[in-house]
Amino acid sequence: MPARNNEQWEQKPDLKKGEWVDSRIYSDEEIFEEELSRIWKKAWIPLMHESELPEPFDFRTAIIAREPVIVVRGPDNQIRAFLNVCPHRGMALDRRPAGSFLQGEPSGNAKHMTCMFHGWQFDMKGNCVEIPREKAGYQGRVTKEGQGLRRLRCETKFGGIVWVCLDDKIDCDVEGWAAGSLDCIRKSLDEEPLEIFHYHKAIIDCNYKLWHDTNSEFYHDYMHYHNRITGFDDAYFARECSAFDNGHVNVGTFTVNYGEYEVAHDRGDLTFPHLPPNNWYMVDMFPGVNVNLRGSALRMDLMTPLSANKVMIEFRGLGLKSDSKKVRDHRIHHHNTIWGPFGRNLHEDLVGVAGQGVTMMPNSEPRRILHGRHEGLYIHDEVGMRHFYDTWGKWMDRLPSDPGKKYEPGLVVGPEMPPAKGISIFPGKGAVAAE
């Protein structure tokens, strides 16, 4: 078809509902605010790895849906999460990204969380243990007993990932939330303790869902010379995509031919427990989490949506806590050559979504974003995105292809191709199989 005029350009694509979305879901500020309330404040969100708080009294801070969160390891070794907010006047309890409460602060004692403003102090369970001149000022009207921190539901699960949910009433634990999506790598994650070795972050002018899309679809491997060279064989095209309740998907493994890339060498000499050499699983969890086990290194992308057109992505790399220095160095090299900030693939992926962000700024005219590839639920089938947006539509009660309308089920699994043998197709209440 030749280049289109405005009327042709704005026509809906000749695809079924569910096979495309309206780009306003990536750029509309009202929709974004609604997403924070209806999705990000309601879901289990992984915030960090337990090895980021290795010792009692260590802490990390994070943000979920603009709510400041502090995660601490208590003297009992339990990891707990609270709003990082002093109940007195709303000051952030701690202003650092990480640290230890073993050291005292100018306003407070060691082994306590202390609000620097007026010296209110809290223990690692969130109990208020000190209000300066409490009786003199409040005469019993405000007491320590009534001024604990706002505790949050928190679980450490699946290889030591720390999960937090702002909604006390969420009807499942993390096991239920994952809905089986992590089972493909569960033995690898849980065989022995993991440890973080890599952290960096990106703030990109694009909607968070665009990064999740990129992690969910492999059709963009055409962008990566590395992946074309080391993959794109029969085994690659036989990788199976599976969808799970709650909007999660995973992509099955194959053997990557690392030696085909000019700079690289075969990586089969180092892997994760229970993971065959040079194999690669990918798990994408709603609403914006990626867990990526590739050979010797585990990558975890955690997103913090900042606005309709801005997202912070934190990149973590993990190995085994038991690694010798030599083994750890080996894992780091493998991780960084592909996924580091100067690696081959991550830069290309980020350039890609930044380019999408340019075309989908707030108030830009709607584009029709396609995810209608059906390839029998194999690697380039875009079932992952279709499943995500079907779930998104339900949570938001909006139709992804026309977000001003209420949710209706769309096509997730295409009828054109028989499903790949042995894969799970929406075992629960999740998505529709076909129109």
Place this chain on the structure above:
Amino acid sequence: MSANGTNKTEMVKDAIYQACLNLDEQKWDEWLGQCDENFEYSITAHSPEIGKDMKYLGLNALELKEYFELLPKHNTDHSPLRRHATVYSVSVDEKAKTAEAVTSFLITQEMFDGVNAPLDTGENHLFVVGKYLDKLKIENGHAVFTERETRIHTRRLDKGSHWVF
């Protein structure tokens, strides 16, 4: 310091500043030509977020050469990186004919592939802050790099880069 030592100090400074010019202009071969065949290169950082020293990239001379040769096959941000560097210290070991140097640098990015290129092109952003921790050997009247640790203080790296610093 002897006059001889002073000359060697100047040799080291000259080598570091010439390397900056080569890297600014993406003259990768010329930059590698300043390096020993057993040269080791790394980009490192400390993360207070996770409490760890990290290595973001580690390549030897041969791997660097291959890395540069493959650049045309990869998609990359086209915004040039240029540095302002100051050699803070040079320590010459006269006996071993080696030297170590610490150079502070700021790397700016001249926006080309901007958020919105027609608007951003030509603007300079601060991209990375760090130090070069160099080891060199002195032979035939020249200082040759044997090791460079590019120690950066920046962990918000946004799109990152395919170009080494």
